[in-house]
Each structure stands twice: as C-alpha cells, then as structure tokens.
Amino acid sequence: MHVTASQIRQDFNHFGGFGQQGYGYNTEYLYTEIGKILGLDHQHPMVLVGSGNLGSALVRYMNFRRRGFVFKAAFDISPEKAGRKVSDVTIHPMEELPEFIRRNNIEIVVLTIPKQEAVKVAHTLAECPIKAIWNFAHCDLHVPDRIQVENVHLSDSLMKLSYNIRRFEEGKSTTNVGSDNGE
Amino acid sequence: MHVTASQIRQDFNHFGGFGQQGYGYNTEYLYTEIGKILGLDHQHPMVLVGSGNLGSALVRYMNFRRRGFVFKAAFDISPEKAGRKVSDVTIHPMEELPEFIRRNNIEIVVLTIPKQEAVKVAHTLAECPIKAIWNFAHCDLHVPDRIQVENVHLSDSLMKLSYNIRRFEEGKSTTNVGSDNGE
DNA sequence: TAGATTGTTAATCGATTAACAATC
DNA sequence: TAGATTGTTAATCGATTAACAATC
Numbered sequence: 248m249h250v251t252a253s254q255i256r257q258d259f260n261h262f263g264g265f266g267q268q269g270y271g272y273n274t275e276y277l278y279t280e281i282g283k284i285l286g287l288d289h290q291h292p293m294v295l296v297g298s299g300n301l302g303s304a305l306v307r308y309m310n311f312r313r314r315g316f317v318f319k320a321a322f323d324i325s326p327e328k329a330g331r332k333v334s335d336v337t338i339h340p341m342e343e344l345p346e347f348i349r350r351n352n353i354e355i356v357v358l359t360i361p362k363q364e365a366v367k368v369a370h371t372l373a374e375c376p377i378k379a380i381w382n383f384a385h386c387d388l389h390v391p392d393r394i395q396v397e398n399v400h401l402s403d404s405l406m407k408l409s410y411n412i413r414r415f416e417e418g419k420s421t422t423n424v425g426s427d428n429g430e
Numbered sequence: 431m432h433v434t435a436s437q438i439r440q441d442f443n444h445f446g447g448f449g450q451q452g453y454g455y456n457t458e459y460l461y462t463e464i465g466k467i468l469g470l471d472h473q474h475p476m477v478l479v480g481s482g483n484l485g486s487a488l489v490r491y492m493n494f495r496r497r498g499f500v501f502k503a504a505f506d507i508s509p510e511k512a513g514r515k516v517s518d519v520t521i522h523p524m525e526e527l528p529e530f531i532r533r534n535n536i537e538i539v540v541l542t543i544p545k546q547e548a549v550k551v552a553h554t555l556a557e558c559p560i561k562a563i564w565n566f567a568h569c570d571l572h573v574p575d576r577i578q579v580e581n582v583h584l585s586d587s588l589m590k591l592s593y594n595i596r597r598f599e600e601g602k603s604t605t606n607v608g609s610d611n612g613e
Numbered sequence: 614t615a616g617a618t619t620g621t622t623a624a625t626c627g628a629t630t631a632a633c634a635a636t637c
Numbered sequence: 638t639a640g641a642t643t644g645t646t647a648a649t650c651g652a653t654t655a656a657c658a659a660t661c
Contacts, residue, residue: 254628379595453660
C-alpha cells in the first residue's frame with residue numbers, strides 16, 4: 248500500500264492502541280474499531296437535492312447503503328418530477344425540504360445541483376438541523392461550523408490529471424535535469 | 431482563501447517567477463500561465479467507458495469542454511445501447527474501444543463502470559496509446575507508468591464526511607481536553 | 614526617496630521514518 | 638530464552654511561515 252509499518256502504528260496510536268505487543272492485531276476487532284472512528288457504526292439518513300444524472304447515480308449506488316448511508320428522499324426544482332422515483336426513492340418538490348429534514352432527522356444533504364442553486368440551498372440549510380453537506384457543486388459553501396462540508400470538485404480532479412499528463416511529457420523530453428523529476 | 435501570502439509566492443516560484451518586484455502580478459498573464467502548467471492550453475480528446483447515470487452526468491457537464499476536455503465517444507458493454515447517444519456523443523460497442531482510441535488519438539479514458547469491469551478494461555487500456563485514466567471505480571488500477579491514473583473514490587469522500595461528523599459531536603461533549611480539538 | 618510588492622533565503626512547524634523498549 | 642510484533646520516543650525530512658533583499 249506504499250505505507251511504512253511505522254506510519255501505520257503512528258496513525259493507529261492517534262486513536263489509541265488496537266493491538267497487543269508481541270502478539271499482533273486482531274484484524275476483525277481493528278476493522279470494527281476503525282468503522283466506529285469513521286462513524287460507520289450507525290445509520291446516516293440522507294436526502295438528495297438535485298435528481299439529475301449525477302444524483303441518480305449516487306442514489307442507485309448501493310454500496311453507500313451497506314455502510315449505513317441511506318437516502319430517505321430526493322428533491323428537485325422541476326415540479327413535474329415530483330412524485331417520480333429514482334430507484335426506490337421518491338422525488339419531492341423543493342419547498343418541502345426543510346420540513347422533511349426536521350421530520351425525518353436527516354443528517355446529510357447531498358447537493359448535486361448547479362452552483363448558483365447550491366449557494367441558495369446552502370443558505371436555507373444553514374437554518375436546518377443537519378450535520379453535513381456533501382457538495383458536488385463547483386463552489387465553496389458558507390454555512391455554520393456545526394455543519395460539516397465535504398466538497399467533491401470533479402473539475403479539480405480532472406485538472407490534476409491534466410497536470411500529471413503535462414508533467415510526465417515534460418519528464419520524457421528533459422534529460423533528467425533539476426528537481427522536477429522527483430517522486 | 432486561508433492561504434498566506436508567503437505560501438502563494440513560494441508555490442508560484444516552484445514554476446518560476448510570474449511577477450515583478452515592487453510592481454505586482456499581471457493577473458491575466460498569471461491566469462494563462464497557470465493554465466499552461468495545468469495543461470489547459472490544448473485539447474484533450476476523451477472517451478467515456480460506461481454510459482450509466484454517472485457517465486452521462488460527466489458527458490453532459492459542459493464546463494469540461496470549455497477547458498479543452500472533449501468527449502469523442504462513449505462505450506458500453508450492453509450491445510443494445512450501441513448507436514444511442516448521450517447528449518451529442520454516440521455510444522459504441524465495447525469491442526471497438528482500442529481501435530477507436532488509436533484512430534482518434536484519445537488521451538484520456540473515463541471509467542464509470544463497476545470495479546470488476548474496470549480492472550478488465552484497465553488491462554486492455556495498458557496496451558493502448560492513451561495518456562491517462564480518470565477512474566471512478568472503487569478500486570486501484572495497475573497500468574504502466576506512462577499512463578497517469580486519477581482516482582475519484584466517492585466512498586472515501588463520504589467516509590471522510592462521516593468521520594468529521596463524529597469528530598464534531600465528540601468535540602461538543604468533551605470539555606475542551608487534549609489535542610483532539612485542534613484545527 | 615518612501616511605499617509597496619515580489620523573489621529568495623532562513624526559521625519554524627508538523628508529519629514521516631527510524632530506533633528501541635515493552636510485551637507476548 | 639529467542640523471535641516476533643506493537644507502543645512510544647527520538648531523528649529526519651519536507652512543507653509552511655517569516656524575514657529580508659531586490660525592484661518598481
């Protein structure tokens with residue numbers, strides 16, 4: 248995994264000792280403990296905001312559910328989508344979002360809408376009792392500290408890819424000069 | 431942006447000097463130079479492999495095209511999808527992939543298929559003259575060094591979110607002890 | 614010349630790695 | 638007891654920040 252044994256031990260010890268000196272780690276125990284650290288030991292009710300292709304893909308991807316991340320509803324600005332379903336998740340009109348969150352103890356809101364909309368919705372969500380936003384819009388959101396924001400900026404990822412292509416091509420033409428070849 | 435002036439200058443100087451002492455940066459020049467570093471100064475022909483919801487979302491997202499990342503075709507294992515279109519991009523049968531790559535000088539292959547398939551396709555791609563793989567499958571791919579791999583592991587992102595929720599809740603209950611509260 | 618701003622070297626900080634003690 | 642493996646402290650390395658010189 249390109250990680251030293253030292254690093255593994257050091258990292259584990261941030262959270263406590265999981266093994267027995269001279270004996271080893273009980274991998275099953277270790278696995279569940281790491282699960283607890285990551286919050287995978289309980290359910291996380293979620294809602295989707297924006298039932299386009301990206302949102303639908305996330306709802307249909309069942310591995311999240313296995314880990315306790317369950318979509319309770321989807322929302323969309325287009326009124327004609329209301330009542331339809333994505334997989335077994337029903338689409339609601341946007342206005343019902345705050346009420347639904349409160350009634351169903353929603354923890355995580357998944358934003359798969361354009362950035363202009365995302366900023367608006369985030370403003371509404373700032374008043375709701377949610378714990379986190381999973382943001383796929385290409386913008387940074389400003390919400391209270393109690394709401395965790397995790398951004399998935401796909402364009403950043405693609406530009407990183409592009410940079411690595413350029414850097415590799417560079418490396419080929421150059422006759423191994425300077426520090427740019429490292430790593 | 432939560433970045434010190436020092437860091438900006440240090441980072442820029444990794445790639446050379448872009449400003450004039452006592453004068454400042456020409457932002458327009460700086461912008462295009464950074465674009466060149468990221469490889470945004472020329473086109474990157476791409477193909478999609480896996481025309482499900484996620485793949486369709488990527489094809490339809492037009493901001494990539496603006497930056498020079500253009501989908502030339504899509505591919506899918508389901509033979510019945512062949513001939514259909516996602517936006518203005520035609521879906522081809524999987525068997526045509528290597529040939530298409532060669533004929534059209536494809537640089538980047540976007541993998542939006544299940545991990546078992548992804549590993550297989552990666553094996554085929556190892557023989558093709560591509561420069562990079564943008565991998566959305568939840569697995570690591572083994573390909574020659576000349577092919578850059580950029581992974582988008584959404585489940586990692588979601589677990590990071592979940593961890594931050596747990597950590598914040600922890601912080602609330604604790605009476606500000608130890609090092610766990612930092613940052 | 615004074616003020617402002619970048620380039621570059623030095624100091625600081627944090628994370629990774631190595632070493633060794635503790636334990637089975 | 639010897640070998641193996643984790644916990645923990647020390648050493649090393651790299652990245653961030655601060656300081657200052659160079660230039661407009």
